[in-house]
Amino acid sequence: MIIDSHVHLKHGDAAATEYTPEQIIEVMDAAGIDRSVVFAMSTTTRRSIEMACDAVERFPDRLIPYVYALPSYERPVIDELREAIVDLGFRGIKLHIGECRLKEYIADPVFALAGELGVPCLIDLGGDLATAERIAAAFPQTKLIYAHFGRYLCTDAKLIDSFIALAERHHNVWLDAAGVVLDWTIAEAVRRIGAGRVLFGTDGPHPAPTPVDMARNGIRQIEMLDISQDDKAMVLGGSIARLLGV
Numbered sequence: 001m002i003i004d005s006h007v008h009l010k011h012g013d014a015a016a017t018e019y020t021p022e023q024i025i026e027v028m029d030a031a032g033i034d035r036s037v038v039f040a041m042s043t044t045t046r047r048s049i050e051m052a053c054d055a056v057e058r059f060p061d062r063l064i065p066y067v068y069a070l071p072s073y074e075r076p077v078i079d080e081l082r083e084a085i086v087d088l089g090f091r092g093i094k095l096h097i098g099e100c101r102l103k104e105y106i107a108d109p110v111f112a113l114a115g116e117l118g119v120p121c122l123i124d125l126g127g128d129l130a131t132a133e134r135i136a137a138a139f140p141q142t143k144l145i146y147a148h149f150g151r152y153l154c155t156d157a158k159l160i161d162s163f164i165a166l167a168e169r170h171h172n173v174w175l176d177a178a179g180v181v182l183d184w185t186i187a188e189a190v191r192r193i194g195a196g197r198v199l200f201g202t203d204g205p206h207p208a209p210t211p212v213d214m215a216r217n218g219i220r221q222i223e224m225l226d227i228s229q230d231d232k233a234m235v236l237g238g239s240i241a242r243l244l245g246v
């Protein structure tokens with residue numbers, strides 16, 4: 001089973017591009033992806049819940065919802081996150097350093113809640129290694145997924161190596177291979193922290209070269225790695241299935 005652990009109903013790009021659940025399913029069907037974790041960003045927590053609820057209502061057997069945490073000055077979002085996870089069946093939380101700082105006083109209540117409820121937090125750290133280290137050490141009971149091996153489209157092998165080393169030290173950290181361009185670092189991570197903590201994701205849908213080719217290329221990237229077939233299967237779906245209990 002292939003599970004895409006990182007799919008956007010709404011992206012964090014300049015245009016805050018949205019994709020309908022039908023468009024996402026179309027890509028999945030063409031690329032051979034069985035299930036996808038979906039979430040919206042560039043919006044409020046409340047709206048992210050509505051968008052993901054709507055998507056999962058239409059495709060309950062294919063889509064798995066995460067709630068987007070955007071801590072607000074106007075209204076605390078912890079109650080909304082709790083309600084989404086406890087009452088609406090959301091399986092994880094997404095956070096992005098670009099839209100909300102990950103300082104203790106802003107983001108830590110979110111990490112504490114995730115630990116309490118046993119759901120993972122998918123975090124885009126924008127390459128902020130010090131914050132990655134702080135969170136991993138401060139919340140050993142919280143399952144943390146570091147998106148893009150630390151930084152989207154990162155070509156700094158040393159920085160990626162530091163994120164893999166961080167995951168070696170902290171067993172509450174998973175690495176999300178979406179948007180990783182140095183292919184060999186994925187195989188390196190599998191060898192050092194095990195395939196069970198490395199997650200396949202497309203960070204799609206993405207228009208280039210086409211949404212379907214982009215998803216296929218993501219799968220091919222894992223299939224071409226110099227690792228065992230069992231490890232490939234684990235990265236392509238087993239690890240996120242185990243993490244989410246699906």
Ligand SMILES: [Zn+2]
Binds near residue numbers: 006008203
């Ligand atoms: Zn993303």
